Amino acid sequence: xxxxxxxxxxxxxxxxxxxxxxxxxxxxxxxxxxxxxxxxxxxxxxxxxxxxxxxxxxxxxxxxxxxxxxxxxxxxxxxxxxxxxxxxxxxxxxxxxxxxxxxxxxxxxxxxxxxxxxxxxxxxxxxxxxxxxxxxxxxxxxxxxxxxxxxxxxxxxxxxxxxxxxxxxxxxxxxxxxxxxxxxxxxxxxxxxxxxxxxxxxxxxxxxxxxxxxxxxxxxxxxxxxxxxxxxxxxxxxxxxxxxxxxxxxxxxxxxxxxxxxxxxxxxxxxxxxxxxxxxxxxxxxxxxxxxxxxxxxxxxxxxxxxxxxxxxxxxxxxxxxxx
Numbered sequence: 001x002x003x004x005x006x007x008x009x010x011x012x013x014x015x016x017x018x019x020x021x022x023x024x025x026x027x028x029x030x031x032x033x034x035x036x037x038x039x040x041x042x043x044x045x046x047x048x049x050x051x052x053x054x055x056x057x058x059x060x061x062x063x064x065x066x067x068x069x070x071x072x073x074x075x076x077x078x079x080x081x082x083x084x085x086x087x088x089x090x091x092x093x094x095x096x097x098x099x100x101x102x103x104x105x106x107x108x109x110x111x112x113x114x115x116x117x118x119x120x121x122x123x124x125x126x127x128x129x130x131x132x133x134x135x136x137x138x139x140x141x142x143x144x145x146x147x148x149x150x151x152x153x154x155x156x157x158x159x160x161x162x163x164x165x166x167x168x169x170x171x172x173x174x175x176x177x178x179x180x181x182x183x184x185x186x187x188x189x190x191x192x193x194x195x196x197x198x199x200x201x202x203x204x205x206x207x208x209x210x211x212x213x214x215x216x217x218x219x220x221x222x223x224x225x226x227x228x229x230x231x232x233x234x235x236x237x238x239x240x241x242x243x244x245x246x247x248x249x250x251x252x253x254x255x256x257x258x259x260x261x262x263x264x265x266x267x268x269x270x271x272x273x274x275x276x277x278x279x280x281x282x283x284x285x286x287x288x289x290x291x292x293x294x295x296x297x298x299x300x301x302x303x304x305x306x307x308x309x310x311x312x313x314x315x316x317x318x319x320x321x322x323x324x
Contacts, residue, residue: 012037026318073305113300115125
């Protein structure tokens, strides 16, 4: 006779997926890692097919035989709208991986990993940018976070695109001078923006590698380039705008509340960006408490699962201790 897992936690990003089976006492029974989760590209069922072997690996890897799962807590990338959460929830219910299912955008996992209770706001800046907030009574704040069409600016891809736009115009004379016209192509061993544009357009450099230009932008700003510095400052303004609006929607502006920063761009701790975010947040939300999340998002998915099941504080603490 085996045991029942209390939570199957799933943190599925664009490039990788982590799962964890959590026992009723908060013990991590097993974990597994696999590929990315991209339902807009392959479809919902095919995307879930990628997750299925990970559940099998987790069940097989548990030191204790697992008879079943009480609750599936799935925090998924590319699930940006409530209607998409409903669609994925229904699809997971049909898979019968657990008795109950809750699907959230993966930004909620980063937020929950970074706070002691389900209360606060998270801004995530990786390939894209997103912000969510939650309070214990179940209210949430969120943005569509689909890109420019939903009012978003920033993220590694967006920063690279902006940097190339200004650098291209600087080189051909349509825009003001900037060192980006030299540093961006130099990253790929090229001598001009024209050569970089040609290489990207013709596929000699994979288009996905444009994300590598975001760190070049930050380095160029740190070296004193005014235009690159202005782009870094604008990202700080976007981060603070999202965080302060989310705090306001949840009535958290008037009290000390955590603002968690996550994602590769914010976790890199660029000094100019950090300083500008701190400066602007002190004006827009002076009681906010900033922190950069270090814990893995799958912990946040697991904690959200424990919240859903009503697990006692000691179980939460035991789980968190295993990831500290």
